[in-house]
Amino acid sequence: MSKFDLNGKVALIQGGSRGIGAAIVERLAAEGAAVAFTYVSSADKARALQEHIIAQGGQALAIQADSADAAAIRQAVGSTVEAFGRLDILVNNAGVLAVAPLDEFQLEDFDRTLAINVRSVFIATQEAARHMGEGGRIINIGSTNADRMPFAGGGPYAMSKAALVGLTKGLARDLGPRGITINNVQPGPVDTDMNPADSDFADSLMDLMAVGRYGRAEEVAGFVAYLASPEAAYITGASLSIDGGFGA
Structure with missing residues (x-):
C-alpha cells in the first residue's frame, strides 16, 4: 500500500474512528506516520x-x-503533541449531516452543522498551526455538495461545505509564508456505514455518477495521503474533488 513516505511525521485526524476518517487513520499509519x-x-x-x-x-x-467543543479540540491537539512530540499533519474530517425540509429544519441542527463542519475546522487549524513548521500539512474533508446539491433539505449542509472552500483559500494566505499547505478534499458519495452503497438513497444518486458506483473510503484516504506527502508541496488553497464524476 505504501507510496508516500510519512516516516517521522505525526498526524491528528478529527473524526477518525469510522468511515472515511478510519480509512485515513489506517492509510497515514501505513505510510509511517504516528x-x-x-x-x-x-x-x-x-x-x-x-x-x-x-x-x-x-x-x-x-x-x-x-x-463541537472548542476546548476539547484544543486539548486534542495538545494531547497529540504531548504523546508524540510534534505535529505535522492535521486532517479535519469530523462532520455532521442534517437533512430536513426548509419549514421543518431545526435551528439547533443548523447551529450544530456550522459548529462541527466549519467552526471546528478553524479552531483545530488555528491550534495545530501553532505547533507546525515548514512542511506542515492541513487537509479539510469537504464535500462535492459544496458545488452540487441534488436533493431537497440539504441546504445547510451544502452551505457548510461551501464555507470550507473560502476558508481554505483564505487560510492558505496565512499559512503559505510559514511553509504550511492547506487543501480541501471534496468526496462524492462514498460507501460507509452512514451512507451505504446498497441503500435506496444510494440508488437515487447512482445515475449521477459518471463511473456508475459509489467511492470507497480507501480511495479518499489515498488522496489524503498524497496531499500529506512531500510530493504535494506546491498545492495549497485548492478544493479538489474525488467524486466519480458526480459533479461532471
Missing part, C-alpha cells in the same frame, strides 16, 4: 483501531473529543 485521532461516541471502534495500528507496528492514540 497517528492520533478523535472520536465522540464510538469508543469500541476507536480502541479497536488504535490496537490494530499498534499491533501492525505503528503508533496510534485515540482521543475522546467532541468537535
Whole structure:
C-alpha cells in the first residue's frame, strides 16, 4: 500500500474512528506516520483501531473529543503533541449531516452543522498551526455538495461545505509564508456505514455518477495521503474533488 513516505511525521485526524476518517487513520499509519485521532461516541471502534495500528507496528492514540467543543479540540491537539512530540499533519474530517425540509429544519441542527463542519475546522487549524513548521500539512474533508446539491433539505449542509472552500483559500494566505499547505478534499458519495452503497438513497444518486458506483473510503484516504506527502508541496488553497464524476 505504501507510496508516500510519512516516516517521522505525526498526524491528528478529527473524526477518525469510522468511515472515511478510519480509512485515513489506517492509510497515514501505513505510510509511517504516528497517528492520533478523535472520536465522540464510538469508543469500541476507536480502541479497536488504535490496537490494530499498534499491533501492525505503528503508533496510534485515540482521543475522546467532541468537535463541537472548542476546548476539547484544543486539548486534542495538545494531547497529540504531548504523546508524540510534534505535529505535522492535521486532517479535519469530523462532520455532521442534517437533512430536513426548509419549514421543518431545526435551528439547533443548523447551529450544530456550522459548529462541527466549519467552526471546528478553524479552531483545530488555528491550534495545530501553532505547533507546525515548514512542511506542515492541513487537509479539510469537504464535500462535492459544496458545488452540487441534488436533493431537497440539504441546504445547510451544502452551505457548510461551501464555507470550507473560502476558508481554505483564505487560510492558505496565512499559512503559505510559514511553509504550511492547506487543501480541501471534496468526496462524492462514498460507501460507509452512514451512507451505504446498497441503500435506496444510494440508488437515487447512482445515475449521477459518471463511473456508475459509489467511492470507497480507501480511495479518499489515498488522496489524503498524497496531499500529506512531500510530493504535494506546491498545492495549497485548492478544493479538489474525488467524486466519480458526480459533479461532471
